Amino acid sequence: MNEPTLRIILVDDHASVRDGYRRLLDAEPGLQVVGVAARADEANALVAQVEADVALVDLSLKGSSGIEAIRGMLARRPALKILVLSMHEDGGHITQALRSGAHGYLSKHCEPEDVIDGIRGVAAGKRVFSPAIAQVLAEAASDDTSAFAQLTPREFDVLRMRVQGESANTIATSMQLSPKTVLNNLTSIRQKLAAENDVQLMHLAARHGLLRL
Incomplete structure (x- = not known):
């Protein structure tokens, strides 16, 4: 029996990036992109209009941020799984994305296959991290004085x-x-x-x- 198709939302402010990942994911069996957004407000409106299982979210959006988008999307659709795909690999961005409800965090330097595996992983309830991101989290866990951990x-x-x-x-x-x-x-x-x-x-x-x- 075939597994149900995973419905995906792409949130990135670069049209070329959205188009590239849409082609990649739509060509993969069991994955389907059902909507795209370039801003947090567009992402928030989109999740109210379409049924989605996973949102692939960049943290750098024009006039807003992916962190804001994560909070807004989960407020409207709590069951949505969030996978961050970002060029930011510092502890501050990673910590705040996870605090806002992200289920995984991948570096934009990762391979396309890692993104596909990551989407399937968070959809299955797993926590997914690139090796570099996991290392940053491990270092942050041993540092109780992390500068940005105390910020909302x-x-x-x-x-x-x-x-x-x-x-x-x-x-x-x-x-x-x-x-x-x-x-x-x-x-x-x-x-x-x-x-x-x-x-x-x-x-x-x-x-x-x-x-x-």
Whole structure:
């Protein structure tokens, strides 16, 4: 008896990447791409419109983030399995993606076969990680003072955008928050990370791989 086809959503802001993975996955027996999205709001709307088993999600999206998309999709469809496919291999991104509900995390440097296996793995209820990602998680587990572990997913997103040079108003618009809420989050972030200003935040982010100076 044939296994049911796994229905997949692709969330990536590069059309060429989406098209490439759509061709790859649709050519694989038992897999079918049922929708694509380039932004968090598009992904959130999509899961309300189509039945899907797995979402393959990049963390760098235009005007939003994959972490925001993960939270929104799971709020609308809790049974959805999330597999992150990202160029970010630092502990901050990995930890926050898992906190937001991701079931697996693969590096974009992995082979196409690893992505296919990863999709099937998370659909079967397994945790799936690239070897490099697993190593980062192992190192983070032995470091109780991991800088970003104490931030909430929203604070992490605010920090990520701030150290990339975005203003509080731009962050507020992107994340659909009030400017006051963003400023309050920035205050909380500085307190938690013991940073007095944005320059110290940038150096801390660079030291932990969140920002490339």
